[in-house]
Amino acid sequence: MSRIVLGVSGGVAAYKAALLLRAFTEAGHDVRVVPTPGALHFVGAATFEALSGNPVTTDVWSDVPEVAHVRIGQTADLVVVAPATADLLARAAAGRADDLLTATLLTAHCPVVFVPAMHTEMWLHPATQDNVATLRRRGAVVLPPAVGRLTGPDSGPGRLPEPADIAALADVVLTSGAAVLAHDLAGRRVVISAGGTREPLDPVRYLGNRSSGKQGWALARVAAARGAEVVLVAANVELPAPFGVRVVPVGTAEELRSAMHAEAADADVVVMSAAVADFRPASVAGAKMKKDSAGEPDSVPLVRNPDILAELVTKRRPGQLVVGFAAETGDDDADVLTHARAKLARKGCDLLVVNDVSGGQVFGRADNAVAVLAADGASTEIGLGTKDTVAAGIWDVVAPRLEPATQA
Numbered sequence: 001m002s003r004i005v006l007g008v009s010g011g012v013a014a015y016k017a018a019l020l021l022r023a024f025t026e027a028g029h030d031v032r033v034v035p036t037p038g039a040l041h042f043v044g045a046a047t048f049e050a051l052s053g054n055p056v057t058t059d060v061w062s063d064v065p066e067v068a069h070v071r072i073g074q075t076a077d078l079v080v081v082a083p084a085t086a087d088l089l090a091r092a093a094a095g096r097a098d099d100l101l102t103a104t105l106l107t108a109h110c111p112v113v114f115v116p117a118m119h120t121e122m123w124l125h126p127a128t129q130d131n132v133a134t135l136r137r138r139g140a141v142v143l144p145p146a147v148g149r150l151t152g153p154d155s156g157p158g159r160l161p162e163p164a165d166i167a168a169l170a171d172v173v174l175t176s177g178a179a180v181l182a183h184d185l186a187g188r189r190v191v192i193s194a195g196g197t198r199e200p201l202d203p204v205r206y207l208g209n210r211s212s213g214k215q216g217w218a219l220a221r222v223a224a225a226r227g228a229e230v231v232l233v234a235a236n237v238e239l240p241a242p243f244g245v246r247v248v249p250v251g252t253a254e255e256l257r258s259a260m261h262a263e264a265a266d267a268d269v270v271v272m273s274a275a276v277a278d279f280r281p282a283s284v285a286g287a288k289m290k291k292d293s294a295g296e297p298d299s300v301p302l303v304r305n306p307d308i309l310a311e312l313v314t315k316r317r318p319g320q321l322v323v324g325f326a327a328e329t330g331d332d333d334a335d336v337l338t339h340a341r342a343k344l345a346r347k348g349c350d351l352l353v354v355n356d357v358s359g360g361q362v363f364g365r366a367d368n369a370v371a372v373l374a375a376d377g378a379s380t381e382i383g384l385g386t387k388d389t390v391a392a393g394i395w396d397v398v399a400p401r402l403e404p405a406t407q408a
């Protein structure tokens with residue numbers, strides 16, 4: 001259990017703070033909500049008190065003996081301000097202490113995550129951008145806002161990311177610190193495949209696999225949080241799109257292949273985390289295959305699917321990093337890492353993320369542990385953590401390997 005301060009400033013997205021609060025308390029955290037007076041125009045203190053089980057005050061004059069403006073910040077493990085309005089960002093950047101939330105920000109020693117939400121014009125205004133740069137320079141995480149529908153008919157960057165995305169990213173910061181969501185992928189274009197392909201036998205049946213897409217989703221979410229422009233080529237994944245990420249849905253290996261080739265052409269990083277079927281039925285029946293009650297079923301001839309990762313490696317543009325995934329088990333011949341080294345050499349990619357799937361681990365699970373092998377011989381172990389924490393560890397390996405020439 002961690003102590004989280006949830007700061008809420010006065011924007012209409014404040015209603016989503018109640019859902020975020022719920023996500024935090026359900027994960028077992030002790031949450032103290034500190035709204036600005038403006039936030040209480042949108043959501044009442046009673047809602048935050050009932051959901052957090054803690055008192056809610058906005059000013060430094062209540063509970064004076066408790067010295068709340070000092071104690072709340074000092075004792076927090078994490079401060080998340082969601083939504084962070086243009087005004088809140090400005091006051092935080094200026095170091096003001098004119099309400100309990102800004103006073104708390106000045107006394108917090110722990111990581112601080114700002115989640116901006118405002119109208120596009122306010123977000124893009126140089127004053128706001130300068131304030132964001134100041135806060136980042138001081139070590140705070142400022143998430144990029146999601147793009148989409150804003151209050152009223154407008155749309156553009158300025159939406160609050162969904163509470164589930166914020167909660168997953170907050171958890172990464174709690175585990176690994178604020179530096180893990182540095183803005184180090186700004187200006188980078190990242191293409192990630194996720195999920196598992198389905199190869200149809202007939203209009204009803206397919207050959208598929210157990211990939212849930214969760215690790216690819218986490219990679220996309222963390223890359224977006226670190227400033228990248230992210231495209232997620234998603235094979236049969238039902239999860240909601242991570243914030244700020246463009247999802248290209250595909251079904252078969254062939255569809256995934258065309259989408260990856262199209263999207264990878266101008267990418268800085270290509271990640272193949274999808275489980276691609278190695279074989280597909282040689283032909284797809286036009287009508288549902290009928291049961292033959294008289295005897296054994298027909299055998300299904302299979303043909304090999306192209307190795308998309310190997311193709312992407314051959315088409316890689318200068319400076320582009322290609323990352324493959326490998327689900328491996330050890331056997332009598334060699335251990336997991338030896339098999340993985342051989343695969344890295346065979347595929348020719350720059351990095352290979354290795355999952356040890358002995359005993360049915362990983363698929364569909366919330367947590368994961370991997371090793372990242374590099375073609376230059378380096379290897380990094382990323383210990384058991386949520387898939388978002390593992391994703392952050394993978395980006396920590398990728399980011400310093402990107403060519404500085406294209407760094408934003």
Ligand code: C5P
Nearest residue numbers: 272273274276305306307308309324325
């Ligand atoms: O050879 P193996 O299937 O273990 O390799 C896994 C890696 O290769 C993953 O990155 C997967 O996305 C990719 N792959 C591919 N095309 C295939 C099979 C796997 O790109 N037909």
